[in-house]
Amino acid sequence: MDNFSALLDGFSTVLHPTYLLWALFGVFIGTAVGVLPGIGPAMTIALLLPLTYSLEPTAAIIVFAGIYYGGMYGGSTTSILLNTPGESASIVTAIEGNKMARAGRGAAALATAAIGSFVAGTLATVALTFLAPVIARWAVQLGEPDYFALMVVAFITVGALLGSSVPRGLAALSLGLFLGLVGTDTLTGQQRFTFGVPNLADGIDVVIVAVGLFAVGEALYVGSRMRHGPIKVIPIEKGWRSWMKPDDWRRSWKPWLRGAAIGFPVGTIPAGGADVATFLSYASERRLAGKERRKQFGKGAIEGVAGPEAANNAASAGVLVPLLTLGLPTTATAAIIIVAFQSYGIQPGPLLLQNESTLVWALIASLYIGNVMLVVLNLPLVGMWVRVLRIPRHYLYAGIILFGALGSYALNFSPVDVLLLVLIGLAGFFMRRYGYPVAPLVVGMILGPMAEDRLRRSLAISQGDLSYLVSSPFAASAYVAIVVLLALGIWLKRRERAQA
Amino acid sequence: MTPDGAAPEAPIAPGAPTDEAGPPPSDALEPRAAQKPRRRWGELVLALATTALGTYVLVAAGSITVPGSTNTLGPRAFPYLVGGMLVVAGVVLVVLVLSGRGGEEEGGEDVDPNVRTDWLTVVLIVAILVVHVFAINVIGWPFAAAILFAGAAVVLGARPWWRAAVAGLVLGLIIQVIFGGLLGLSLPAGPLLEGVPFLRG
Numbered sequence: 027m028d029n030f031s032a033l034l035d036g037f038s039t040v041l042h043p044t045y046l047l048w049a050l051f052g053v054f055i056g057t058a059v060g061v062l063p064g065i066g067p068a069m070t071i072a073l074l075l076p077l078t079y080s081l082e083p084t085a086a087i088i089v090f091a092g093i094y095y096g097g098m099y100g101g102s103t104t105s106i107l108l109n110t111p112g113e114s115a116s117i118v119t120a121i122e123g124n125k126m127a128r129a130g131r132g133a134a135a136l137a138t139a140a141i142g143s144f145v146a147g148t149l150a151t152v153a154l155t156f157l158a159p160v161i162a163r164w165a166v167q168l169g170e171p172d173y174f175a176l177m178v179v180a181f182i183t184v185g186a187l188l189g190s191s192v193p194r195g196l197a198a199l200s201l202g203l204f205l206g207l208v209g210t211d212t213l214t215g216q217q218r219f220t221f222g223v224p225n226l227a228d229g230i231d232v233v234i235v236a237v238g239l240f241a242v243g244e245a246l247y248v249g250s251r252m253r254h255g256p257i258k259v260i261p262i263e264k265g266w267r268s269w270m271k272p273d274d275w276r277r278s279w280k281p282w283l284r285g286a287a288i289g290f291p292v293g294t295i296p297a298g299g300a301d302v303a304t305f306l307s308y309a310s311e312r313r314l315a316g317k318e319r320r321k322q323f324g325k326g327a328i329e330g331v332a333g334p335e336a337a338n339n340a341a342s343a344g345v346l347v348p349l350l351t352l353g354l355p356t357t358a359t360a361a362i363i364i365v366a367f368q369s370y371g372i373q374p375g376p377l378l379l380q381n382e383s384t385l386v387w388a389l390i391a392s393l394y395i396g397n398v399m400l401v402v403l404n405l406p407l408v409g410m411w412v413r414v415l416r417i418p419r420h421y422l423y424a425g426i427i428l429f430g431a432l433g434s435y436a437l438n439f440s441p442v443d444v445l446l447l448v449l450i451g452l453a454g455f456f457m458r459r460y461g462y463p464v465a466p467l468v469v470g471m472i473l474g475p476m477a478e479d480r481l482r483r484s485l486a487i488s489q490g491d492l493s494y495l496v497s498s499p500f501a502a503s504a505y506v507a508i509v510v511l512l513a514l515g516i517w518l519k520r521r522e523r524a525q526a
Numbered sequence: 527m528t529p530d531g532a533a534p535e536a537p538i539a540p541g542a543p544t545d546e547a548g549p550p551p552s553d554a555l556e557p558r559a560a561q562k563p564r565r566r567w568g569e570l571v572l573a574l575a576t577t578a579l580g581t582y583v584l585v586a587a588g589s590i591t592v593p594g595s596t597n598t599l600g601p602r603a604f605p606y607l608v609g610g611m612l613v614v615a616g617v618v619l620v621v622l623v624l625s626g627r628g629g630e631e632e633g634g635e636d637v638d639p640n641v642r643t644d645w646l647t648v649v650l651i652v653a654i655l656v657v658h659v660f661a662i663n664v665i666g667w668p669f670a671a672a673i674l675f676a677g678a679a680v681v682l683g684a685r686p687w688w689r690a691a692v693a694g695l696v697l698g699l700i701i702q703v704i705f706g707g708l709l710g711l712s713l714p715a716g717p718l719l720e721g722v723p724f725l726r727g
Binding site: 076242439489 | 683
């Protein structure tokens with residue numbers, strides 16, 4: 027089992043005290059920022075990217091792994107304890123968890139979410155450990171048209187399926203593709219859409235766009251329609267005895283395992299990531315609950331927290347499979363992680379496990395350790411997270427804007443970048459205000475140049491014969507999968523709407 | 527900052543009509559009321575801008591130089607595709623908006639769906655960001671950061687203003703010490719702090 031020994035090597039890297047401290051720092055910061063309302067995991071990573079500019083790659087990747095999982099744990103605390111719905115991945119938790127908290131069972135809801143996240147996160151990381159090398163070995167054989175097909179799948183699922191409006195998703199995706207075009211064409215060296223500005227010849231930095239849209243745009247939007255008045259955090263009962271009663275354990279363990287089983291596969295395929303996984307888990311828990319229990323759904327059923335939270339975390343690990351083995355981001359968060367890798371000159375893809383095996387196994391090992399740290403940190407420190415939830419909103423959003431400005435300034439230490447950030451932030455504000463999703467834009471901008479490259483290389487090989495694009499069985503089945511996924515997506519959306 | 531236990535005071539942004547603060551957030555999980563018709567103009571402009579950008583991309587793609595060595599798909603093909611997608615999406619959106627089917631905004635924890643957009647806040651924050659950009663190289667990063675943080679906080683409702691100013695200054699200096707001094711990001715300390723060794727980026 028060379029995987030196993032590679033993993034052990036990874037652990038021996040991560041268990042170095044310095045790296046353990048970085049991992050702890052990552053999960054801590056990730057949870058703290060994830061708890062902050064209005065900040066989803068994608069924004070957390072985009073905002074914290076500048077923190078790692080001066081770190082060496084292994085330390086930075088370990089911090090990112092911590093932030094990634096920490097952000098997921100933190101999000102559930104927010105949606106359970108705050109009186110308003112949170113980010114989309116944990117919105118199902120908000121329904122049941124929030125109701126539980128209001129009924130005085132907040133601690134149990136938090137505990138089942140945290141322990142479920144731990145169980146499912148660990149199971150999914152085990153699956154990642156064994157699946158990633160297999161897929162990477164297989165992916166080496168994929169040709170240019172196969173990669174192009176995969177990217178089209180990602181475009182369609184992230185762009186069209188996720189949002190509530192297909193044309194708005196398409197507009198955002200195309201806008202991202204356009205921003206990706208700006209700069210010098212890699213294959214011919216021609217400048218495109220640079221307007222003669224020398225700064226644009228290298229292209230627009232994705233970090234500026236991501237921070238502009240997720241941080242500045244969001245802060246402007248929230249600022250324009252700020253919820254005034256006191257922040258209502260539901261109080262939770264003190265003491266570990268109130269966390270979970272034997273009955274809660276009995277009702278939670280099956281949903282945890284089912285959530286892991288649903289979340290991981292959904293995360294690995296480009297089908298919308300954690301949102302779809304949480305929804306599927308919620309729907310199946312509701313279906314499987316007996317007659318008596320089903321009545322509790324919508325009023326605070328613990329199964330409705332345990333399952334979706336587990337699925338959410340398992341999906342987050344699943345997302346790493348295509349990310350690490352194919353270089354394919356299937357969610358906005360994954361797209362930002364690709365940017366983080368690229369800022370260290372590392373290109374995720376089938377060769378990553380060979381070329382950067384120490385780094386990848388350190389990353390995977392740090393996921394295991396991060397999960398343990400999170401479950402240990404989360405419950406005892408819940409009082410602190412509650413305090414974080416109460417940060418006055420004017421300071422919170424001013425801080426988000428400041429960190430966004432710092433991050434884009436730190437890219438090149440040029441004020442022009444910050445000005446660009448402001449412009450993109452304004453664009454993000456208008457998109458947000460009129461219901462345009464921003465995730466497809468970021469994914470389009472990152473994947474667009476890669477897809478164009480693959481497409482043109484394919485057609486150079488085939489001398490312009492378009493049928494080459496569907497000639498391999500893999501590419502052909504990917505296009506068939508698009509049709510299936512589209513149908514499935516429409517069906518899921520109908521169901522979601524019917525239940526809402 | 528705020529003493530523990532006590533709920534933070536209700537911040538009122540300048541220019542925000544207080545009587546429109548809406549009902550308490552207890553009903554925030556209920557589906558939102560139908561969107562107001564007055565939002566359609568801005569949305570129409572955005573849809574038209576998408577179409578216009580697409581048209582521009584289509585036109586400008588024609589002027590990208592194609593070197594003779596390119597045998598099949600040159601540097602123009604993808605721009606044509608992207609321009610076409612923008613135009614299609616834009617036109618569909620214009621039609622949708624004109625027929626009264628506007629976009630659904632996503633909610634958020636701190637977003638009050640019942641408040642009208644406060645444009646003054648947006649304009650002021652953007653103005654403060656622009657001031658920040660031009661101040662970095664003149665007065666140094668920590669002070670430019672203080673202006674940005676304090677300015678944005680006051681615009682968003684922080685009172686009294688001097689507390690926000692002190693918080694901004696402290697935050698700016700802390701970030702300067704951590705990122706400039708310890709982590710080695712070259713943030714300019716500014717003329718005032720030029721000689722302080724642990725602040726130099």
